[in-house]
Amino acid sequence: MPSMLSTTDKKGPSRPAIYRSGFKCKGCNKSYSSKDIYLDLTVTAGSRDYTEVKPARTELFRSPLVSFLYERGWRQNFNRSGFPGPDEEFQMAQAYFKSAEGGLLVDVSCGSGLFSRKFAEAGTYSGVIALDFSENMLRQCYDFIKSDGTLLTTNLALVRADVSRLPFSSGSVDAVHAGAALHCWPSPSNAVAEITRILRSGGVFVGTTFLRYNSSTPWILRSLRERFLQNYNYLTEEEIKDLCTSCGLTNYSSKVQQSFIMFSAQKPQN
Numbered sequence: 001m002p003s004m005l006s007t008t009d010k011k012g013p014s015r016p017a018i019y020r021s022g023f024k025c026k027g028c029n030k031s032y033s034s035k036d037i038y039l040d041l042t043v044t045a046g047s048r049d050y051t052e053v054k055p056a057r058t059e060l061f062r063s064p065l066v067s068f069l070y071e072r073g074w075r076q077n078f079n080r081s082g083f084p085g086p087d088e089e090f091q092m093a094q095a096y097f098k099s100a101e102g103g104l105l106v107d108v109s110c111g112s113g114l115f116s117r118k119f120a121e122a123g124t125y126s127g128v129i130a131l132d133f134s135e136n137m138l139r140q141c142y143d144f145i146k147s148d149g150t151l152l153t154t155n156l157a158l159v160r161a162d163v164s165r166l167p168f169s170s171g172s173v174d175a176v177h178a179g180a181a182l183h184c185w186p187s188p189s190n191a192v193a194e195i196t197r198i199l200r201s202g203g204v205f206v207g208t209t210f211l212r213y214n215s216s217t218p219w220i221l222r223s224l225r226e227r228f229l230q231n232y233n234y235l236t237e238e239e240i241k242d243l244c245t246s247c248g249l250t251n252y253s254s255k256v257q258q259s260f261i262m263f264s265a266q267k268p269q270n
Contacts, residue, residue, distance in 0.1 A: 037142040038158035041167035042133070045160075058133065058186065061111070067136035070112045071144075078180065081210055082258025089208060089262065090118045092255065093177060096206045096264040097124075103174025103203075106131055108163050108195065109181035113141030117148070119177070120156040127155040133162055164190040168198045178207040182240070183233050192247040199267040205249060208262045212236050237261060 044050060053059075060066055066074065079085060084092070093115070097105070105125045107116040109132055116130035132138055138158050145151045161167050163178075164187055176195045185191045195205050212234035235243070240263055241252050249265035 038135075038138040038160050040160045042160055042162055043165060054133075054186070058184065061184065062134040062136055064136045067112060067134060067140045070137070070140065071114055075111075075114065075180075078260075082260035083180070083208070084257065084260070086114055086118070089179065090115060092262055093179075093206045094122070094124065096253070096262075097175050097177075097204055099202065100125070100175035100204050102126060103200075104129070104172070105175040105177060106166075106168070106173050106198070107177045107179070108166070108191075109133075109178050109184065110141065111137045111179075111181075113137075113144055113158075115177060115179045116141065116156065117144060117151055120151060120154040123154075125155075125175070127157070129157050129159055131159045131161050131163075131166075133160065135160060164194055166194045166198050170197050171200050173198045174200055174203050176203070176205045178205075180208050180210075182207055182209040182235070185233060188233055188235070188243060189247065192243055192249070196247045196249055196267060201267060201270040203267045204264060205244070205266070206262065206264045208260065209240070210234055211256070211259045211261050237263075 044052065054062075061070075075086070083089065101124050103125060104127045105119055106129045107113075107119060110116045110130040111132060111134075113130045116128055119125060120128040130138070130141055132141075138160055141158060145156070159167070163181075163185060176199060178191075178195075182188050182191070192205075199205065237254060237256060240261065241254070244252050244263070244265040248267070250268050251266040252263065253265075254261055254263040
């Protein structure tokens with residue numbers, strides 16, 4: 001089963017990393033190899049007749065147009081809400097991931113791979129897995145990788161999977177990143193529980209998202225946002241901390257700027 005896949009079983013001949021991604025299930029001994037741009041490890045991969053309709057916010061990011069525009073204007077608009085910008089956000093995340101250097105990093109809900117590519121290019125980790133549910137986002141990620149020859153030789157794999165059912169063994173990942181993603185997840189609690197499961201003892205989870213409001217937001221605006229921001233799971237900082245704690249994570253830390261929050265939490269040491 002895909003949920004039994006061990007990230008330590010990543011294998012492949014010495015060719016550009018984008019073509020060599022492979023995983024092996026320790027439970028059933030089945031191998032999964034990349035035959036195309038990415039490895040599809042969703043539950044319904046290969047099904048002929050069965051389909052599922054996901055929430056509108058999930059389907060939006062599967063759109064070819066949105067996937068194409070994400071790094072060509074869409075993501076730049078986040079600055080208006082206080083996001084510092086990809087370069088600074090990357091440096092902030094790297095500081096949180098200091099204890100995970102040399103390990104395996106999974107960039108969940110990676111979109112077009114904006115941060116996956118930065119993590120791989122940094123050379124800080126033994127491997128980076130760019131994971132998203134959107135086929136078109138992963139295709140955009142592949143196109144960006146192809147245009148940068150240096151990335152083709154990095155240990156970077158593209159995987160299609162659901163953040164609420166991550167296809168890795170428990171305790172097999174050193175670091176998990178989720179950039180501007182939590183508010184898009186159908187069930188943040190299921191996703192964070194899965195992230196906690198796959199993290200090794202002492203592993204680190206770092207995420208960014210939009211806050212519904214923060215401590216400096218006037219009360220009149222808070223009520224308006226409660227009413228009009230219901231299509232996404234915009235949380236408060238207190239809710240995010242409670243979510244991480246409820247899922248078994250500790251050492252919560254955060255940085256807030258307007259509606260932007262970067263938070264970090266750690267799986268307890270055994």
